[in-house]
Amino acid sequence: MGAYAFSALIFAMVALAGWQISRRVAWWRLGAPAEVAWGRGLLALPRRYLVDVHHVVARDPYASRMHAVVAGGLVAASILTALAVLPPLGGSRLYWAIVALAFSVTVIGSLLVGARRYPRKPAKLSAGRFQILPFLLLAYAVGGLISAALLAWGGASAATLLPALALAAAGGLGLAYEVRRGPMRHAFAGALHLVAHPRPGRFEGRPDTALAPLDLDAPKLGAETPADLAWNRLLSYDSCIQCGRCETACPAFAAGQPLNPKRLIQDLVAGLTGDEASYAGSPYPNARPVADDTPPLARLIGEDARIHPDTLWACTTCRACVEECPMMIEHVDAIVSLRRHQTMELGLPPEKAAEPLAELRGAGEAGGRALSARTDFAAGLDLPLISVRGEADVLLWLGDGAYDLRYGRTLRALVRLMRDAGVDFAVLGAEERDTGDLARRLGDEASFQDLARKNVETLNRYRFNRIITADPHALHALRNEYRPFGGDWTVVHHTVFLLELVEAGKLAPGRLAGLSVTYHDPCYLGRYNGETEAPRALLDLIGVERREMARSGKRAMCCGGGGGAPVSDVAGERRIPDIRMGQAMETGAQVVAVACPTCTAMLEGVTGVRPEVKDVAELVLAAMETPR
Amino acid sequence: MKIVVLLSAGLHPVSGQSILPKVEAQALRLALALGEARGRHAGPTAFPASDALGHGLPHLVHVEIPAEADPVPALVATLEADQPDLILAGRRGQGGDETGLAPYAVASRLGMALVSDAIAVERGEADGTVIVHQALPKGARRRLVVRLPAVVTVHPDAPAPRAFAYGVARRGIVETRLAPPGLPAAERLEERPYRRRPKLMRSAPACGSASERLAAAMGATSSGVANVMVNPTPEEAARAILAHLRAIGVLPPKAA
Amino acid sequence: MTRLRRNPRGERAAKAVAGGARIRFDLAARAEDRGRPRRDPRAESAELLIGGHARPRLDRSGAAGAAPSSVEETAPTAPKIAVVESPAFLIAVVPDALGERLSQHDRQLFGAARMLAGADGAVVALVAGEVEGLASAGADRIVAIGEPGYDPEGRAAAIAGALSSLGLRYVLFPETSDGGDVARRLAVLSGEPLFSDVEQFSATSVSRAARGRRVEQRAASKRLMTVAADAVAAYAGPEREARPEPVAPAAPIKRAILDARRITADPATTPLTVADFVVSAGNGVTDLALFRRLAEALGATPGASRMLCDAGLMPRESQVGASGSVLTATCYFALGIAGAPQHLQGVAGCEHVVAVNTDLHAAMIERAGLAIVADAQDVMQALIAALKEEGA
Known part of the structure; x- marks a missing residue:
């Protein structure tokens, strides 16, 4: 009889959880429609969970072990208990011993969950309902353990079993209830999110990072309210477990700008349902005053709305939060959707960004400079124009770094190396427009699409085998974001190309022995395109002593220059490049190697005594001038 | 108050692409701050004046005239019917002859007053007046009370235009009207490609060695022997500085 | 103490005997002790030496030591006035x-x-x-x-x-x-x-x-x-x-401009690019509160060097120089600014420059019409005190 009562508890829990979920599902259905490959997603779920999610979770070994033990124990114990409705199992004392074992694992897991939060909770974790979770887990696990043990022992009387079952019921039903609004929501929403993930390419080994083109004829451009976001995005925000990994990775958060990715996601959730439990994690640093209370499904962004515009514009779109999120949430997509509405429907881009955006429309260049001046850095180098040549093996895309005096040095080094290697290359010259990266990140999709079409039209007029660029932002646009506009080319970053030339023996650099170098990964190369190895291999080939910063590769920290953040210029306490330079100085390296014009500009802007900033191409050129 | 903003087809100063002149977008911002405004453009196409829709203009009347026609009679013909109280325009067109005469011609033919170089316009205390803040050199302003109806030209120091918004532009309306027939063609002057010429350097001496002239051009000239005080007492230094500042007139003379 | 500088050519000419086709000299004659005195470079540089520095530093500007040479007053000649009595047009x-x-x-x-x-x-x-x-x-x-x-x-x-x-x-x-x-x-x-x-x-x-x-x-x-x-x-x-x-007075007309009042610029809010008088702080200014008080007392628009703006001590809008604002001011008053080339580009358009800097050889001192080699803090204190005294 006791066995049936115990199984019945599980069914009651499932029923309660199911009811709670259905209420949650109603909220998601408010979102915009989205196409989801259900079959493929469902089939891929185990792999997505066990491989991709685990890969991220395992970066924090304690959290990984804790989750395996508590979730594994909880699921196993609950399923085993539920199966006890089958008469032969429910009557077996051995079976109950096994159930007791599963519950004891859950007990250990619950203690691990508790130990992380008590006696002191780390700042990145949220409080509130999350602080009750260990007790619910423990009550359920201990109650279950005692009940199962009593059943296994055989001498269970109602008097002994009832209090234990009551404890398990209190914990278990509490957990089930929490599926709607508490931490346990992440279990169901997370699983469904993995099935219906808006970027399935992430699980297929390719960097699925390009922003989706916006239909400019849509009745509303961008997201104004949570209901303008696709339903599976709303679902993904519900899967947030508020672990705070995003906020520790976020450069804007570190710099004291009013952005916290975790808080932002919770604001999106709260903006949808309106009856959300109050947020109990770290706030936006130096939060700007906003409306105290907003109704559900109201406008999200504004000084009189839920989220202050500064929060939106502080993002550098570096994707560090996305990279760190164990629930695979796409924060940057949300930010860009919201920005699109601010910029295109309300005409409210950041104050200082209006001018560059206007120049992009009027001059095809964010600084309003003449397109023909782009090649001024190469005075005396006699760059071949593809309009004269008609075709070339390699088209060199210069990017807007070419206007910068400092970065001109890098491009001159690259041109010299290509000349030395006998590469047949040409440039577009005055036909090269801005890629529109800045416009797109700032939400001005219309300008981006206009520039993309014009650039695609120009590039498709000429014949070349590959595009080489030293600008990862241009690389990302040309390689990934121009595809829907008819741009289908092989786009190669200059570090990959130089490595190829060295490996093919066309360049024979010497060794810069005695020079210590630390390489700063550009976000748009490392995280957006997964290319972290070529520059390191090049540095090793020229014989420098390579040191790694604590945050490097796909987990590197942003220089603060992406996503239009320099033009938005949201005030914080520190500057992001200063923080990054501090990390570089911790390695004691003499040189910070960079591979991006934006990183160069941002890191060169750091004042005081600091390592030199040099592009990988400049270091290779320096190595060419030293004997082997 | 009926407000009309005159819009023109400009050229980007660097790229030469057709754009709405920035100063007209600024004029539009001033107009929208006062109340509902309509746009008026005379030219062969509505673009690029239609960009004003993206800067917040709800309604643009485009008077279609041939490219070589003088836009003033066409504008006057349509404005006469509307009888606007206030017309805002850029201080100079951009991309055309750039004489800055059109607002004056429109004002004179409509019998309206004209005030130039506004950086702010607000409603006046008395009915039928506006207060215009006019830009003066060195950050100074002039506050004018102007009787309506008036044409006000806007100075580039006016507040920056509202950002262009694609979605807002989609919602705006362009109404195209045909111009009255028999418009005179604008006067054409002899033209040739622009050539940069050396500029007169007001501080440079007409004679002197090349290095002297270069130094003068770079502003490094020290007029005669520079007055250097080495390690004076702070009080001496302060007296010398104040005396110097008074001598060059940036500090008001000592109150006696 | 200094011997006179010898002029062998002059001495020879003095001994020459006049007349005769061939040049002849009276070697017994003694030339008069005339000519410039010999220079004593050591003594001259000692005079130019500026105290208070570990390394010897010289002031070659001519301000110290040497008395200014008196310029002869030329009697003003009456200027000729050009007259067109009956102009054709x-x-x-x-x-x-x-x-x-x-x-x-x-x-x-x-x-x-x-x-x-x-x-x-x-x-x-x-x-x-x-x-x-x-x-x-x-x-x-x-x-x-x-x-x-x-x-x-x-x-x-x-x-x-x-x-x-x-x-x-x-x-x-x-x-x-x-x-x-x-x-x-x-x-x-x-x-x-x-x-x-x-x-x-x-x-x-x-x-x-x-x-x-x-x-x-x-x-x-x-x-x-x-x-x-x-x-x-x-x-x-x-x-x-x-x-x-003389001209006949114009007929009265109906004016639409009913009132005009000039509003002088508020120096604190005037953008640097149009400000008439800019006082600017550099690395030599450590007390920025004092600097702001001085700017207010002088009625000048405050500016700053890139160094201070990068360090976040002054707002970015106040940066003077090629990468900040390029000025058109009548007077630029630089306190503790050495004058990097990019900074000087920003003040190239200023009519007058006043500089206070501890380094005599700073580029800003060279550019200035009035240069004070002193500590900017002390001078700022003294300026505020002097202005207060005048106001009182």
Whole structure:
């Protein structure tokens, strides 16, 4: 009889959880429609969970072990208990011993969950309902353990079993209830999110990072309210477990700008349902005053709305939060959707960004400079124009770094190396427009699409085998974001190309022995395109002593220059490049190697005594001038 | 108050692409701050004046005239019917002859007053007046009370235009009207490609060695022997500085 | 103590015996002790030595030690005044004359008018109120057109009257806010052709840029012209007569501008690019609160070097230099700024520079019209104290 009562508890829990979920599902259905490959997603779920999610979770070994033990124990114990409705199992004392074992694992897991939060909770974790979770887990696990043990022992009387079952019921039903609004929501929403993930390419080994083109004829451009976001995005925000990994990775958060990715996601959730439990994690640093209370499904962004515009514009779109999120949430997509509405429907881009955006429309260049001046850095180098040549093996895309005096040095080094290697290359010259990266990140999709079409039209007029660029932002646009506009080319970053030339023996650099170098990964190369190895291999080939910063590769920290953040210029306490330079100085390296014009500009802007900033191409050129 | 903003087809100063002149977008911002405004453009196409829709203009009347026609009679013909109280325009067109005469011609033919170089316009205390803040050199302003109806030209120091918004532009309306027939063609002057010429350097001496002239051009000239005080007492230094500042007139003379 | 410098050539010439075909010398004769005294470089540099430095530093500016050489006062000769008694035609100039003083641009206008007038014509200055320096600027006649103050409508009407009553051949305006405004009013009022913003000026033809500086428009001189700054050199000839000419008062007109009041710029909020007087702090300023008090006391717009802005001690908008604001101020007062090339580019357009710096060899000291080699903190304290004392 006791066995049936115990199984019945599980069914009651499932029923309660199911009811709670259905209420949650109603909220998601408010979102915009989205196409989801259900079959493929469902089939891929185990792999997505066990491989991709685990890969991220395992970066924090304690959290990984804790989750395996508590979730594994909880699921196993609950399923085993539920199966006890089958008469032969429910009557077996051995079976109950096994159930007791599963519950004891859950007990250990619950203690691990508790130990992380008590006696002191780390700042990145949220409080509130999350602080009750260990007790619910423990009550359920201990109650279950005692009940199962009593059943296994055989001498269970109602008097002994009832209090234990009551404890398990209190914990278990509490957990089930929490599926709607508490931490346990992440279990169901997370699983469904993995099935219906808006970027399935992430699980297929390719960097699925390009922003989706916006239909400019849509009745509303961008997201104004949570209901303008696709339903599976709303679902993904519900899967947030508020672990705070995003906020520790976020450069804007570190710099004291009013952005916290975790808080932002919770604001999106709260903006949808309106009856959300109050947020109990770290706030936006130096939060700007906003409306105290907003109704559900109201406008999200504004000084009189839920989220202050500064929060939106502080993002550098570096994707560090996305990279760190164990629930695979796409924060940057949300930010860009919201920005699109601010910029295109309300005409409210950041104050200082209006001018560059206007120049992009009027001059095809964010600084309003003449397109023909782009090649001024190469005075005396006699760059071949593809309009004269008609075709070339390699088209060199210069990017807007070419206007910068400092970065001109890098491009001159690259041109010299290509000349030395006998590469047949040409440039577009005055036909090269801005890629529109800045416009797109700032939400001005219309300008981006206009520039993309014009650039695609120009590039498709000429014949070349590959595009080489030293600008990862241009690389990302040309390689990934121009595809829907008819741009289908092989786009190669200059570090990959130089490595190829060295490996093919066309360049024979010497060794810069005695020079210590630390390489700063550009976000748009490392995280957006997964290319972290070529520059390191090049540095090793020229014989420098390579040191790694604590945050490097796909987990590197942003220089603060992406996503239009320099033009938005949201005030914080520190500057992001200063923080990054501090990390570089911790390695004691003499040189910070960079591979991006934006990183160069941002890191060169750091004042005081600091390592030199040099592009990988400049270091290779320096190595060419030293004997082997 | 009926407000009309005159819009023109400009050229980007660097790229030469057709754009709405920035100063007209600024004029539009001033107009929208006062109340509902309509746009008026005379030219062969509505673009690029239609960009004003993206800067917040709800309604643009485009008077279609041939490219070589003088836009003033066409504008006057349509404005006469509307009888606007206030017309805002850029201080100079951009991309055309750039004489800055059109607002004056429109004002004179409509019998309206004209005030130039506004950086702010607000409603006046008395009915039928506006207060215009006019830009003066060195950050100074002039506050004018102007009787309506008036044409006000806007100075580039006016507040920056509202950002262009694609979605807002989609919602705006362009109404195209045909111009009255028999418009005179604008006067054409002899033209040739622009050539940069050396500029007169007001501080440079007409004679002197090349290095002297270069130094003068770079502003490094020290007029005669520079007055250097080495390690004076702070009080001496302060007296010398104040005396110097008074001598060059940036500090008001000592109150006696 | 110093021996006189020997002049062997002079000594030889003194011993030469006059007369005779061959040069002969009287070697017994003693040349007089004449000539420059010998220099003692060591003593001279000792005199130039500046105390208070570990390394010896010299002040070669001539300010210390050496007494200034007295310049002989030349007796002022009476200037010759050029007079055109009965001019064949009249060329009018309408200077802005802000504050009843001619600007450089106004003077250039008279230069242009003189070019048009040649020997037979006369230049008429159409001015409101008493304006200084018209004679030296090149005006032969002066005609009053109303009272000083902002009255573009009245001014245009008055000039329109003069245009016919005096039979002016050409009227020149400066292409400034006020001058350009009156010129255009006059153009629509009188129906006379206007050629605006003249960049190339000659006696017969004028040209201007148009269509976004893509083309140049050229025409024979028009009756009304506005001339850009620095297009013509100012008149540099002898002073002219500047004879006041009586004129009938203009008929009253109906004005739409009911009231005009000038609002002087608030230095604290004026953008640096247009500010008239900028006081700027660099690395040598450690007490920024004191600096801000000084800026307020002087009524100057505060600026800063890149160093201070990067460090976040001053707002980014206050950065002076190539990457910050490029100034057009009348006076730039640099406190504790060494003067990096990029910074100097930002102040190239400033008429006067005052610098306070501890380093005598700083570029800013070299650029300054008044340079103080001292600690900026002490000078700031003293300046505030001096201003307070005056105010009290």
